[in-house]
Amino acid sequence: MITLIARRLAGLIITLLLVSALIFAVMDFLPGDPASVILGTSASADTLAALRQDMGLDQPLVLRYAAWLGGVLQGDLGQSYTYGVPVAGLIAERLAVTIPLAFIAVLLSIVIAIPLGVQAARHQNGLMDVVAGLFSHVSIAVPAFWVGLLLIILFSTVLGWMPAGGFPGWGSGFWAAFQALLLPAVALALPQAGVLTRVTRSAVLEVMNEDFVRTARSKGLSENTALWRHAVPNALIPVVTMLGLQFTFLIAGAVLVENVFNLPGVGRLAFQALAQRDVVVMQDVVLFFAALVIVMNFLVDLAYLIIDPRLRAGVR
CATH class of the missing domain: 1.10.3720.10 (MetI-like)
Known part of the structure; x- marks a missing residue:
């Protein structure tokens, strides 16, 4: 019975990892730019680029996913763009x-x-x-x-x-x-x-x-x-x-x-x-x-x- 529970736990962890990767990829490909939403459509290109860099949006997808997953595992789910709180x-x-x-x-x-x-x-x-x-x-x-x-x-x-x-x-x-x-x-x-x-x-x-x-x-x-x-x-x-x-x-x-x-x-x-x-x-x-x-x-x-x-x- 302990072996069965251990196998189910291992399957649970693997499934969670796969699901988290899928969620991150899908959210990344959604239309719209968070920086544009925050600053508005009248913001200059330089201002948008600076905000994207500050938010880490200029990093490759894999690095951003690794940073997000590492934060989740430590209980840090990141900072809300809209509310500015954890x-x-x-x-x-x-x-x-x-x-x-x-x-x-x-x-x-x-x-x-x-x-x-x-x-x-x-x-x-x-x-x-x-x-x-x-x-x-x-x-x-x-x-x-x-x-x-x-x-x-x-x-x-x-x-x-x-x-x-x-x-x-x-x-x-x-x-x-x-x-x-x-x-x-x-x-x-x-x-x-x-x-x-x-x-x-x-x-x-x-x-x-x-x-x-x-x-x-x-x-x-x-x-x-x-x-x-x-x-x-x-x-x-x-x-x-x-x-x-x-x-x-x-x-x-x-x-x-x-x-x-x-x-x-x-x-x-x-x-x-x-x-x-x-x-x-x-x-x-x-x-x-x-x-x-x-x-x-x-x-x-x-x-x-x-x-x-x-x-x-x-x-x-």
Whole structure:
């Protein structure tokens, strides 16, 4: 098992290095000149050349990549062209919004989808199955940002129960910050809950037809006990896989939702950096998203070994 984990870690490191090189190369070939964005189109050629030299943009691509990667490995993500502050501080500040938002959305997705998917499997072709199918189709088809706009109209404009946007900060109290994140979390959670409901239903249906579940029923266990004690735990592997993917999707999907709700998160930071041609911020944010996906896949692989003893038995 230790050998397997070591191999996965080595693969994770190699993948991160390859992804970082790809990100740097793609960002370098994007149209536009950061020096021109900072100084404006009326700047003289000499001034632009001096700024490019000061920013290191006159160096070869390989040297610039090596310098950037070396800084990243030391925790130095560079200096933002637009804000003039360290990018690490910018991202850390925005993560205080995006990470709680994603966690709340994942929890809402789990609370909605797993009970609904399990009941749909238990009552296959019944009313609950129809309701679950309808919910899945509608929630997957509707974009998260559009759901966010509807939630703002209903709960903020019409009912006045929730704030329409903005984030007061965690220093204003947990409840005020939670209220600001609740509607965007619902907007992010509903499409993911639709996908998770389908995955849960399919996984539970497959396990319910296994011999060990039928044996449990034949020994006198109630339908509920056989379902929750035997079927659901053995159906968790595809569900855990989807949850791991969903967390990364939610982080990336926050770009639009954070802009709809005017939240100062990582997604909004990425959008602003793109509009301002702040290449350093864009590189670091995209690398963060990519690293999050890779690390979450690694954690999901480890979760398989914890959930399924059969996998542990096959690992040396």
